[in-house]
Amino acid sequence: MRTGAWLIGARGSVAVTSMIGALAVRAGLTGPTGCVLESPALRDRVRPGIGDLVFGGHDVTSVPLEKKAAQLAEAGVVPAALARAVQGDLAVIERDLRPVPAAPTQAATAAAVAADLDRFRREHGLDRVVVVNVSSTEPVPPPHPAHATLTALRAALDGPGPVLPPSALTAFAAFESGCPYVDFTPSTGARLPALAELALQRGLPYAGNDGKTGETLVKSVLAPMFAQRNLRVRTWSGVNLLGGGDGANLAEPGANAAKAASKQRVLAETLGYAPQGDTRIDYLEDLGDFKTAWDLVTFEGFLGTAMRMEFTWHGCDSALAAPLILDLTRLTAAAARTGRSGPLTDLAFFFKDPLGETSHGLAEQWRALCDLIDTLAPQAEG
Amino acid sequence: MRTGAWLIGARGSVAVTSMIGALAVRAGLTGPTGCVLESPALRDRVRPGIGDLVFGGHDVTSVPLEKKAAQLAEAGVVPAALARAVQGDLAVIERDLRPVPAAPTQAATAAAVAADLDRFRREHGLDRVVVVNVSSTEPVPPPHPAHATLTALRAALDGPGPVLPPSALTAFAAFESGCPYVDFTPSTGARLPALAELALQRGLPYAGNDGKTGETLVKSVLAPMFAQRNLRVRTWSGVNLLGGGDGANLAEPGANAAKAASKQRVLAETLGYAPQGDTRIDYLEDLGDFKTAWDLVTFEGFLGTAMRMEFTWHGCDSALAAPLILDLTRLTAAAARTGRSGPLTDLAFFFKDPLGETSHGLAEQWRALCDLIDTLAPQAEG
Amino acid sequence: MRTGAWLIGARGSVAVTSMIGALAVRAGLTGPTGCVLESPALRDRVRPGIGDLVFGGHDVTSVPLEKKAAQLAEAGVVPAALARAVQGDLAVIERDLRPVPAAPTQAATAAAVAADLDRFRREHGLDRVVVVNVSSTEPVPPPHPAHATLTALRAALDGPGPVLPPSALTAFAAFESGCPYVDFTPSTGARLPALAELALQRGLPYAGNDGKTGETLVKSVLAPMFAQRNLRVRTWSGVNLLGGGDGANLAEPGANAAKAASKQRVLAETLGYAPQGDTRIDYLEDLGDFKTAWDLVTFEGFLGTAMRMEFTWHGCDSALAAPLILDLTRLTAAAARTGRSGPLTDLAFFFKDPLGETSHGLAEQWRALCDLIDTLAPQAEG
Amino acid sequence: MRTGAWLIGARGSVAVTSMIGALAVRAGLTGPTGCVLESPALRDRVRPGIGDLVFGGHDVTSVPLEKKAAQLAEAGVVPAALARAVQGDLAVIERDLRPVPAAPTQAATAAAVAADLDRFRREHGLDRVVVVNVSSTEPVPPPHPAHATLTALRAALDGPGPVLPPSALTAFAAFESGCPYVDFTPSTGARLPALAELALQRGLPYAGNDGKTGETLVKSVLAPMFAQRNLRVRTWSGVNLLGGGDGANLAEPGANAAKAASKQRVLAETLGYAPQGDTRIDYLEDLGDFKTAWDLVTFEGFLGTAMRMEFTWHGCDSALAAPLILDLTRLTAAAARTGRSGPLTDLAFFFKDPLGETSHGLAEQWRALCDLIDTLAPQAEG
Numbered sequence A, B, C, D: 001m002r003t004g005a006w007l008i009g010a011r012g013s014v015a016v017t018s019m020i021g022a023l024a025v026r027a028g029l030t031g032p033t034g035c036v037l038e039s040p041a042l043r044d045r046v047r048p049g050i051g052d053l054v055f056g057g058h059d060v061t062s063v064p065l066e067k068k069a070a071q072l073a074e075a076g077v078v079p080a081a082l083a084r085a086v087q088g089d090l091a092v093i094e095r096d097l098r099p100v101p102a103a104p105t106q107a108a109t110a111a112a113v114a115a116d117l118d119r120f121r122r123e124h125g126l127d128r129v130v131v132v133n134v135s136s137t138e139p140v141p142p143p144h145p146a147h148a149t150l151t152a153l154r155a156a157l158d159g160p161g162p163v164l165p166p167s168a169l170t171a172f173a174a175f176e177s178g179c180p181y182v183d184f185t186p187s188t189g190a191r192l193p194a195l196a197e198l199a200l201q202r203g204l205p206y207a208g209n210d211g212k213t214g215e216t217l218v219k220s221v222l223a224p225m226f227a228q229r230n231l232r233v234r235t236w237s238g239v240n241l242l243g244g245g246d247g248a249n250l251a252e253p254g255a256n257a258a259k260a261a262s263k264q265r266v267l268a269e270t271l272g273y274a275p276q277g278d279t280r281i282d283y284l285e286d287l288g289d290f291k292t293a294w295d296l297v298t299f300e301g302f303l304g305t306a307m308r309m310e311f312t313w314h315g316c317d318s319a320l321a322a323p324l325i326l327d328l329t330r331l332t333a334a335a336a337r338t339g340r341s342g343p344l345t346d347l348a349f350f351f352k353d354p355l356g357e358t359s360h361g362l363a364e365q366w367r368a369l370c371d372l373i374d375t376l377a378p379q380a381e382g
């Protein structure tokens, strides 16, 4: 049941925190706090386990894992002692990290990506490789007619110009290579008709988009509370102050807009109407990997009485995201094993902008997850 | 389907806000914001409707409803225009408010209470009367051997000394008179073996305890979120600053302790362990009917990373509680009509300290409520 | 000692709240809370008193004062009873409100403004008229060579095109008419070399800019605290959520930028360096005249320890601004009486963006104010 | 100009953080952030400098400094690298730490304390030794007639029973030994008529009480802001959640009451009236050396408009206190050198419960400090 976790953006904060964590949990140096599949309610239900994961991946940078680990320790994301303890194991993973292939046509690039995946699977004797996108958020790409059908897409990829943004090209390569695909970012990923067609053709599942780790997570439980109590939310405004590599990237207006929109969606979907207010994302280099979000909710109760709630969330984004990467890799691998294909809408629990027409309320997403796990559980395989 | 709502503490803030609201909604002067049974998901499912409710009740004070209504308007709990508009209807209700009976023995007092209930039912030709306790929170009463069985209780009530605290004596009288009973306060109410026996004997349902309207409501969605994400909550501390009649009463150490304990229970039950920290209640006369609660949650994520969340809730307690009084009266009446008896554990959604062994997570409580409503819905009567 | 308060934007929230307040205080219906000159430390030191003020003004809208007063009452800015009680007096003021003059050249417009001021002074037998700008914030105007000298300005004003933004043209007219000028907005007002020249020539004082009523007020005491304790502020980020007419106007990017810049200035000036972070202003219609500001400050202590502070300010802007309008009118009139001319830098206490090279720390501004008052006090005239 | 800093509670968090910091600053390993005397405005004005301080002290525990330093590093109070770098220097200080003397009578105990001070001064050839109390807060001691005069006190100390609480006995011994005394705690310290008499007799200055490092510091700038703006503070409530050794101690009701009272005093003194509300202190072991305080202020503006402000302060108490210990030692030594004796009321800037009838507003305290420094500055010595 050895399973590959091929991370796009493998030298980034989320990726490296995932690796350090998996190695440390495996070595018994720390517990699996934050791993949903290791909570008392779900423990031992899903295989592969954390210990079955083998890491590899692509990145555009070549900063050594060891150096990144030291930075994460310095920044307080991982304990320095843990980072040191897994140094040797990180060096082993280092050998399976590759630069992002670049070829004259996107078809050729995809083929090179697929070749990297195949070699990784073969060399480690893996049952399956899950491709997980944890690279920098892309700007929203321009529409392209070839996105509509697989035939059109294949034809266009052979041409000279770029047809797919990197995240979608990776999804294409993953599917071609027989790998399920998870997109933890708000980028396009597998969300194009042509790619849905390909996944179905190959019988492969995919999951996404945009990991839900902070303010939106809180919204996904508070908004249903207001709805169930029939309290009228009048305004909901938020500000996210964040540093880190992701923060720097999101300071770009394009990426920022993509993210901010996906953060406010939960409200309209859960409440049934869109309250006034926006979510803002501001980059503050000095905050490092930590993020502070503040939200103000004004609402109206019986007879119009005006009331309000505010919350501040101060979280370490990579520490919140990394255990979910382990969960998602395991769940997607298990789903593939049981023959699931197409969008894994039952993984909405993990995402800000979940695939399919699913509830944005965390409680219903949790139930969908538990139901999915019932179908994945080892005994269910018999 | 005319249904009596007999309020204990009928001249208090919650009671009078409920009356004003029901009258105003009925007159089409305002919408039913805050009434759970009027939310889009549940509208028109449960009868009696708000318009079917007829109000009466007991109180130890004799402040006229009109004066209390003016105070509530002054305090910003109800709009002054609404309070004026329903003045005439309040005067009608005034005629059905009675002083709390007091007789030489508690048995005789209970008989006098029951007589008031009977007369109310008769005079208004009501299908059913629901007794709802919204009077001041009592101190925790001393244990008494006669609480254990109905036989012992009946015998003891004939004696001279007090056996039951007022809330429990009222529940006793309600059951004797064939009325379901709802306790919106943390007082004892129906929660004694002898009273459970009586309710079962008479085939009557009851609900409680302690309406969930603010900080605990928020806890009941946030705590499951931390649990489902397998994040370890290390400390959870809260402070509640409140004024109003209820606040003054809670400033008494006895009542305060009862309330604070029921506020922290949700954590241990939902998380599976008790984090460090307490909930404090402080009386600040100047805050009037408004309450500000602040909670700090510190939690631990992957690899032990320390994170934190804080929230401030600024609510008008009476405006939050009043619509629930309408909901609870309707639901309890409908449950009685369908033959339910004993504790209505499926109403946990409304309570801080719900009856029975039920989940403290709001989402599961919501599902239980929806399931209950399915059995109560008019069509289900056939 | 009857003194005119000629308000530009006389039908706006700040202006009308000032009028209602002055009338109510004069009639003994309410106390002077929020009036700095009525605090125990300064009471009875400065004449004219509140009762000596006579109101008039310009506005581009013609919404009757009575209607605006009703709106302010509805919005919770002024008590409804007070608004009703001063209705008659407001009707009297109504007669002294004029539409903003418009003539073929700005010189002619200024002459028309001056004529309105003269008539007002004459008709009411006023000792002095202070012109106070409380109209909507203007966008930052383009530079113009005629701003540099009075001679150039006079010449240009006779030409066809606009040379001065409205606030500056009003300041020009005020000075021409012998009136001191106060700018409570971030608009240009008297801040042009040509106007400074004119004020000096006429021996008139002026004050400004941009009333300090909320977040910046708090900053002006917190920033010195960090500086005095030699704690290093690393980031200071704020968000201002506001509704009201001013909010709608500030939602315009031009006005917004002007305001946001003046809000962050206090930090660099007080700390001696500019921490990372911005102040954002967001318009939320639903908040009405109330504003909620949230600020996060991260700072570094001994040995680099990371610490943080956050605050939420929930204020009613008009209620905070209006008493300062009374203070500023009185102080500026008194200063004019004692012969002060040029920028009243000793009024920095009242402004976000004070004139001159003065401290941005509130404590030093307070001392400057007290020192000024010592020179204005009635006994000082003898 | 070598000056002794003899710390009572020398193995506690504040003491050891002070030592590590002084050593690290001296070694050029870190800057003096948080040291008031090293702020740009005051740098190089007061001698002794940080580098002139020699540490010694008493403690009831014998936990080695090195172990305590490791704990502080583990807790995030001091950087681990700094703690390691000064290890050798700490070992040198270790030799000058003594157990708290205990003798049959308090007179004999005081003599033993004085002997320790003398030996320390002699062995290191110090110009002067300042005794600084940073030991655990004592419960409020019972009154004793011998506190009233020095003669009565000397007589009583020779008797068998305890007359003075430890902090006051230490102050007595310090004065007897010719040492100025600083009390950073809310304990009694030098605040007894008999001790004031002794200090005057010996011509020695003393300072205190209770270092102002968090919530009270913020109050001391916000309360004057409300007062100067003539805004009426209606309620001011706070909660302090803290861990650490000090927190555990303050969980004792006696110590807690002493501290909470001194925290609320600033309000009445600055505002001129006491708003409703209390400050609570709760111990949460899990918070370690960090403290989170939350305050809610409700206030009234013009025409009675209700407004509110809240703030959260998240500080590391030891990191805030330690640099002030260095400042206070230096200032008190310099004051002694210039012949000051009696209470140093001009050091109110540093204390929650300052000696003498001084302002509780930080700005005025800052001015008093600057004035004091003018008299202490090296050039002022001639």
Ligand SMILES: NC(=O)c1ccc[n+]([C@@H]2O[C@H](COP(=O)([O-])OP(=O)(O)OC[C@H]3O[C@@H](n4cnc5c(N)ncnc54)[C@H](O)[C@@H]3O)[C@@H](O)[C@H]2O)c1
Residues within 6 Å of the ligand: A008, A009, A010, A011, A012, A013, A014, A015, A058, A059, A060, A061, A100, A133, A134, A135, A136, A137, A138, A166, A184, A185, A186, A210, A211, A212, A213, A244, A245, A246, A249, A317, A318, A320, A321
């Ligand atoms: N951390 C969270 O809580 C969270 C939540 C939701 C989504 N995300 C998303 O996860 C992603 C990773 O976040 P992070 O904090 O690790 O960011 P990061 O900046 O630390 O890492 C991103 C990595 O991607 C690499 N990269 C950039 N472009 C690439 C490409 N075309 N191909 C391969 N690698 C590429 C970068 O070199 C970098 O190493 C971001 O898109 C972020 O928006 C994170």
Ligand SMILES: NC(=O)c1ccc[n+]([C@@H]2O[C@H](COP(=O)([O-])OP(=O)(O)OC[C@H]3O[C@@H](n4cnc5c(N)ncnc54)[C@H](O)[C@@H]3O)[C@@H](O)[C@H]2O)c1
Residues within 6 Å of the ligand: B008, B009, B010, B011, B012, B013, B014, B015, B058, B059, B060, B061, B100, B133, B134, B135, B136, B137, B138, B166, B184, B185, B186, B210, B211, B212, B213, B244, B245, B246, B249, B317, B318, B320, B321
């Ligand atoms: N408002 C909320 O959000 C909320 C939430 C949970 C529970 N509660 C509970 O609801 C109750 C009512 O709250 P409130 O704000 O209306 O309080 P209130 O003080 O305004 O009203 C209580 C009323 O009960 C009356 N009363 C006291 N003792 C009585 C007795 N023995 N018999 C009959 N009447 C008696 C009082 O005279 C008063 O009129 C309180 O116990 C409170 O703890 C309220």
Ligand SMILES: NC(=O)c1ccc[n+]([C@@H]2O[C@H](COP(=O)([O-])OP(=O)(O)OC[C@H]3O[C@@H](n4cnc5c(N)ncnc54)[C@H](O)[C@@H]3O)[C@@H](O)[C@H]2O)c1
Residues within 6 Å of the ligand: C008, C009, C010, C011, C012, C013, C014, C015, C058, C059, C060, C061, C100, C133, C134, C135, C136, C137, C138, C166, C184, C185, C186, C210, C211, C212, C213, C244, C245, C246, C249, C317, C318, C320, C321
């Ligand atoms: N309220 C505060 O706390 C505060 C603080 C600082 C500055 N200010 C400034 O005070 C001003 C007034 O605020 P407000 O809340 O009363 O706004 P408002 O929108 O309620 O009132 C502005 C008034 O100015 C009028 N007006 C617009 N252009 C005009 C012109 N050219 N000549 C004459 N009148 C004109 C409008 O018709 C309106 O009646 C704004 O510029 C605001 O930025 C307010």
Ligand SMILES: NC(=O)c1ccc[n+]([C@@H]2O[C@H](COP(=O)([O-])OP(=O)(O)OC[C@H]3O[C@@H](n4cnc5c(N)ncnc54)[C@H](O)[C@@H]3O)[C@@H](O)[C@H]2O)c1
Residues within 6 Å of the ligand: D008, D009, D010, D011, D012, D013, D014, D015, D058, D059, D060, D061, D100, D133, D134, D135, D136, D137, D138, D166, D184, D185, D186, D210, D211, D212, D213, D244, D245, D246, D249, D317, D318, D320, D321
């Ligand atoms: N840290 C702050 O911001 C701050 C602010 C104001 C006041 N204070 C006060 O400073 C003091 C020290 O705080 P801390 O955090 O270092 O506490 P701590 O518990 O870490 O240290 C106190 C030390 O005093 C020792 N001690 C106890 N009784 C003693 C005695 N009789 N003689 C000598 N030593 C004794 C203890 O063994 C311990 O080592 C406390 O009284 C605290 O209230 C601290």
Ligand code: NA
Residues within 6 Å of the ligand: A310, B311, B312, C311, C312, D310
């Ligand atoms: Na807050």
Ligand code: NA
Residues within 6 Å of the ligand: A311, A312, B310, C310, D311, D312
């Ligand atoms: Na907060």
